[in-house]
Amino acid sequence: MNIFVCIKQVPDTETKVIPNGDATFIETSSIKWIMNPYDEFAVEQALLLKAANAGSTVTVVRVGGVKDTEALRTAMAMGADESFLVEADDNLDSYMTAKAIKGAIAKSEKTPDIIFTGKQAIDDDCLQVPQLVAQMMELPSVSVIVGFEHSGDKLTLKREIEGGAIEVYEATTPCLVACNKGLNTPRYASLPGIMKAKRKPLTQLSLADVGVSEEDRRVSYSDFSLPPEKPPGKKFEAMDEAVQKDIVKEVVGLLRNEAKVI
Amino acid sequence: MLNFELSSEQKEIKEMAMKFARNEMIPNASKFDESAEFPMEILTKAWELGLVNTCIPAEYGGTGFSTVESITITECLSYGCMGMNTAIMANDLALLPIVIGANDEQKKRFLTPFTESYKIAAFCLTEPGNGSDAGGIKTTIKDAGDHYVVNGQKMWITNAGFADLFVVYGTFDSEQKHKGISCIVIDDKNVEGLEIGAPEKKMGHKCSDTRAVTFNNVKVPKENLLGKLGDGWKIAMKTLDHSRPMVAASAVGGAQCAYDYAAKYASERIQFGKPIASHQAIQFMVADMAMKIEASRLLVYKASWLLDNNQPNTKLASFAKAYAADACMEIATNAVQIYGGYGYSKEYPVEKLMRDAKLIQIYEGTSQIQRLVIAKEIFSR
Numbered sequence: 001m002n003i004f005v006c007i008k009q010v011p012d013t014e015t016k017v018i019p020n021g022d023a024t025f026i027e028t029s030s031i032k033w034i035m036n037p038y039d040e041f042a043v044e045q046a047l048l049l050k051a052a053n054a055g056s057t058v059t060v061v062r063v064g065g066v067k068d069t070e071a072l073r074t075a076m077a078m079g080a081d082e083s084f085l086v087e088a089d090d091n092l093d094s095y096m097t098a099k100a101i102k103g104a105i106a107k108s109e110k111t112p113d114i115i116f117t118g119k120q121a122i123d124d125d126c127l128q129v130p131q132l133v134a135q136m137m138e139l140p141s142v143s144v145i146v147g148f149e150h151s152g153d154k155l156t157l158k159r160e161i162e163g164g165a166i167e168v169y170e171a172t173t174p175c176l177v178a179c180n181k182g183l184n185t186p187r188y189a190s191l192p193g194i195m196k197a198k199r200k201p202l203t204q205l206s207l208a209d210v211g212v213s214e215e216d217r218r219v220s221y222s223d224f225s226l227p228p229e230k231p232p233g234k235k236f237e238a239m240d241e242a243v244q245k246d247i248v249k250e251v252v253g254l255l256r257n258e259a260k261v262i
Numbered sequence: 263m264l265n266f267e268l269s270s271e272q273k274e275i276k277e278m279a280m281k282f283a284r285n286e287m288i289p290n291a292s293k294f295d296e297s298a299e300f301p302m303e304i305l306t307k308a309w310e311l312g313l314v315n316t317c318i319p320a321e322y323g324g325t326g327f328s329t330v331e332s333i334t335i336t337e338c339l340s341y342g343c344m345g346m347n348t349a350i351m352a353n354d355l356a357l358l359p360i361v362i363g364a365n366d367e368q369k370k371r372f373l374t375p376f377t378e379s380y381k382i383a384a385f386c387l388t389e390p391g392n393g394s395d396a397g398g399i400k401t402t403i404k405d406a407g408d409h410y411v412v413n414g415q416k417m418w419i420t421n422a423g424f425a426d427l428f429v430v431y432g433t434f435d436s437e438q439k440h441k442g443i444s445c446i447v448i449d450d451k452n453v454e455g456l457e458i459g460a461p462e463k464k465m466g467h468k469c470s471d472t473r474a475v476t477f478n479n480v481k482v483p484k485e486n487l488l489g490k491l492g493d494g495w496k497i498a499m500k501t502l503d504h505s506r507p508m509v510a511a512s513a514v515g516g517a518q519c520a521y522d523y524a525a526k527y528a529s530e531r532i533q534f535g536k537p538i539a540s541h542q543a544i545q546f547m548v549a550d551m552a553m554k555i556e557a558s559r560l561l562v563y564k565a566s567w568l569l570d571n572n573q574p575n576t577k578l579a580s581f582a583k584a585y586a587a588d589a590c591m592e593i594a595t596n597a598v599q600i601y602g603g604y605g606y607s608k609e610y611p612v613e614k615l616m617r618d619a620k621l622i623q624i625y626e627g628t629s630q631i632q633r634l635v636i637a638k639e640i641f642s643r
Binding site for chain 1: 270271273274275277278281282310311312313325327335
């Protein structure tokens, strides 16, 4: 099987995010990058599927900056066979990213039997790329997957919905599966795995190579700012019965006119 | 040229070891400290991921890491739990004499099994009457024709209760002092006359296994002697050049862990209407911690870098070991101080770190012995 995994490199969850100089994006110069946590489930599921189907390969695709390539290296250290990196700024929109992924998969000259992704990236939380990729490649897609079974070209997929209930989907490959937490326990990249990953092929492509230009942009970013600082809370003492009435009136007035919550 | 940056591969190794420390070790550290149980499952998992026996060269199935890479891993594992790290590090300490002093056939025979499954090794140097004065070893290794016979007692032997292989120092002639010391490998844990004592009850590093080991006329094949009779001291000294930076790295890991807890707590604990981190008394303590951790780490890296570049590192290894161990003790003590009453409680993580830190000033040459080594390097050259 030709198994593909799309991964994104996102700021470490403990990063203190600040806007960049001209407020068109976040400041990325001192960010520590990690693999998007949902994508780890995608990599693990791809490796499990590979192990169950002799002769399969796992190819990883990432779109983003090339200064740090930790996420791709980690995926290969975990056991993926090769990877494609499309060099791009971190501020691409979902449409451009999906188009670049489609282009990179085409460059691999392998026809995917299945594409795994995380259900969303934890930095922009757009939740669009998996569905866009599937749409562009004319593949079915199922998202928020917490259960995966494979037999022949049949997939049985469990999808988490509101209230903790589960929907069960049947799909046929080729197909795109967007993974959620709970699907599996991602393995560690072992030290011998890290050493081996050095020798695995990593192909670098430009946006032009995969047929993406600024004209594909649907969303441009501007005016990034930090949320306003919370004003300090107000405290009202109303132990004295004589003033309670007045204080309640004052609080209601403030809630209505200042906080505008009632 | 100077370069303080780890390679991208070394960074990945560090990330992975740190992830293991955070996910597998830290959540279990207090439990195993309490039960003093040997954390076999965690250690086996660490072995499966290649975090154990980092000293084994690639030609014998190991990862073939440089010292800088090994100590990077040690720092992370010690961050996770100093006690568990002792169990891991003790394997390297026992295998290093083989890496340093064994012939090719012995290396294949002794080291390769350690790369095929999780096996445990014990380094047997210290005796009830000889700790710092290792040259005064009483254990004997006598030539008995077609084999050697080992007699004597060893003390504070890490991993002894679970060990598959013992590296034993003894003398074939105590008159000859250092020149009589020899090093032999016992790779049959069931050999007649090998007696393992009860586990010692310790202040810290409780989940690591520490026991006395007694040899009563233990017969060892001739082909298990490392080098020749009398090569033991040389092998032991070279082992320490490798292992001291490693132990120093474990002090850095423990200190970093104590510091991280203390700095976080100082930002959260409110007294006099503001976080205690905004009080200068606490700021000075935290600043000293950060400064001493960085100084320790740089010493550890330099001692390791010298070794990787085939330069003498004895003095730097002792600098690193003494400085990092003393700093770790001070930092762990101050972490408890910053936590105040909570720090003294077992409900919080820092009192364990303080108990664990103490041992690093003692084993692998006390802080005082390190200063003797340093002075000897200064005045005898």
